[in-house]
Amino acid sequence: MGFLQPNLPDLDLPTWQRGTRRERMRPLVRHFCEIGFGSPDVVTLVYVFKIGLYLLVGWLFVLSTPGIDGFFSVSDWWRDPVVFYKFVLWTMLFEVLGLGCGFGPLNLRFTPPLGSFLYWLRPGTIRLAPWPGRVPLTGGDSRTVADVVLYAALLVSLVVAAFGEVPRWQVAVALGVLAVVALRDKVIFLAARSEVYGTLAVTYLFVSGDQVVAAQLVMVAIWWGAATSKLNRHFPYVVAAMMSNSPVWRFGKMKRRFHRDFPDDLRPGPISAALAHGGTVVEFVVPLLLLLVMGDRSPRSPLS
16 A cells, blocks of 8 residues: 555456456455555545644634643643533534544545535535424525525634633524524534534533533433444444554554454454454443542633
């Protein structure tokens, strides 16, 4: 695999095209198990840069808080709940801009590497209302100028809410705009990962003594929901595919070990099964420990 060139299956294309569907799939699946997606190394660096950008901008939002100073003085402010909520709001903004988990070539988005704001700021593009026949003023499937304004208002409200002191009313405004946008286009609601970050943002509206506990309960519910979804027989297959596609494992010999008997039996092997079930146990146990284990839970400073 090169820095700029992909690693593609070595096929005699005319012969491959004459094969049955099963015969055409066999070399492609074997290639994926041993190589993965085959993207060039520069793609991995793009994702590393994106993660660095996410951390840097989130860090700058944190440093905009009155009373929090020092770019490298993390030990002075990392326990402040406002830091947690700023990253919640920033992450929602990051996702709804299209920079999050649906970004880039590994999600089959190449040129451009994202859609999101490129579509949602353009009138005439498709939208998908959740209940067009039940909620007034939400019918139709074409984006209007009002929809564009609502989406832009969501972006601005999240930036404003994450900057400075974070008063509750600014978070409430952002959540209100999100709710209105969701009634017009549920795709934007889902793209913002509202089931996670929107729910966490709601806990910010609670009184100071209940905010952190409410956020902990939300995280337990999210982690346990994710863990429960993995209580099945197919999750080891997911892990085997993820490991085959991981840029961490640089050699095919290691990737072959995630399967039972490469290249003849490509079902997940014992290592994939152990990682799958072990990860499920971690998702059940760790949030429970974080919720129940006693410690110093007093915030560094009160939330505004």
